[in-house]
Amino acid sequence: MAPHTEQLTRPAVRIRGLTRSFEGRTVLDGIDLDIPAGQFVALLGHSGSGKSTLLRAVAGLDHNVTGSGRLTAPERVSVVFQDSRLLPWRRVLDNVLLGTGGEEKGRAALAEVGLKGRERAWPGELSGGEAQRAALARSLVREPELLLADEPFGALDALTRIRMHALLRELWKAHQPSVLLVTHDVDEAIVLADRVLMLDQGRIGLDLTIDRPHPRSYRDPLLGEYRERLLAALGVTEDAS
Numbered sequence: 001m002a003p004h005t006e007q008l009t010r011p012a013v014r015i016r017g018l019t020r021s022f023e024g025r026t027v028l029d030g031i032d033l034d035i036p037a038g039q040f041v042a043l044l045g046h047s048g049s050g051k052s053t054l055l056r057a058v059a060g061l062d063h064n065v066t067g068s069g070r071l072t073a074p075e076r077v078s079v080v081f082q083d084s085r086l087l088p089w090r091r092v093l094d095n096v097l098l099g100t101g102g103e104e105k106g107r108a109a110l111a112e113v114g115l116k117g118r119e120r121a122w123p124g125e126l127s128g129g130e131a132q133r134a135a136l137a138r139s140l141v142r143e144p145e146l147l148l149a150d151e152p153f154g155a156l157d158a159l160t161r162i163r164m165h166a167l168l169r170e171l172w173k174a175h176q177p178s179v180l181l182v183t184h185d186v187d188e189a190i191v192l193a194d195r196v197l198m199l200d201q202g203r204i205g206l207d208l209t210i211d212r213p214h215p216r217s218y219r220d221p222l223l224g225e226y227r228e229r230l231l232a233a234l235g236v237t238e239d240a241s
């Protein structure tokens with residue numbers, strides 16, 4: 001078996017019967033999900049459908065919640081959010097290195113995300129896109145087996161977002177973590193992910209494999225078929241007239 005195929009047979013995330021409720025309202029209603037090691041998964045769903053709740057559960061960030069179920073995740077997990085969460089009083093390289101050693105690794109990670117030369121900048125001197133690049137470098141330096149990303153490009157302009165898509169895919173190819181990317185954006189999901197999940201009424205309503213080679217173009221007509229299926233599942237119908 002080729003090493004990559006072998007890697008894909010070992011689940012990195014295993015979720016069984018996961019439930020979460022807030023104030024008596026069930027948000028996750030018995031989720032079962034396996035994410036194989038190295039798989040790039042996007043999670044779509046209406047606002048309030050529970051995407052972040054699921055991500056927080058996998059990240060182990062949901063202390064004191066009401067819920068049940070079994071969940072296993074790798075030891076090395078990195079999380080990236082919509083805002084970079086860089087500490088403003090530390091320079092970019094120090095932010096990347098927080099809690100880890102190895103300055104060389106930090107410099108290499110910054111070079112990988114296109115921020116070579118900005119090591120001594122303050123976070124306040126970075127653009128939104130640069131700050132997200134720094135956040136990705138900070139996540140990479142920990143060599144995560146699983147990267148959890150909650151709308152990481154949601155606050156960026158369209159062009160920067162497209163550049164960040166290419167960067168994230170390159171980083172995934174180089175490091176091969178499993179990825180769970182929460183997004184509102186159907187196009188982002190189908191261009192980046194190899195599998196797209198739709199959260200609906202507390203469950204995985206749709207589990208779609210996107211069987212197209214990378215790099216993908218937004219204009220690929222075959223991606224259009226996936227787009228329509230996902231938009232229909234979200235209840236969005238396109239008026240052709």
Ligand SMILES: Nc1ncnc2c1ncn2[C@@H]1O[C@H](COP(=O)(O)OP(=O)(O)OP(=O)(O)O)[C@@H](O)[C@H]1O
Pocket residue numbers: 022023027045046047048049050051052053054184
């Ligand atoms: N800590 C909390 N306390 C109370 N309610 C919560 C809490 N966390 C989430 N919820 C509720 O659970 C539901 C799901 O929230 P969640 O943030 O997971 O949805 P989402 O799909 O990520 O939404 P969005 O796309 O708008 O970010 C929402 O109704 C939210 O108000």
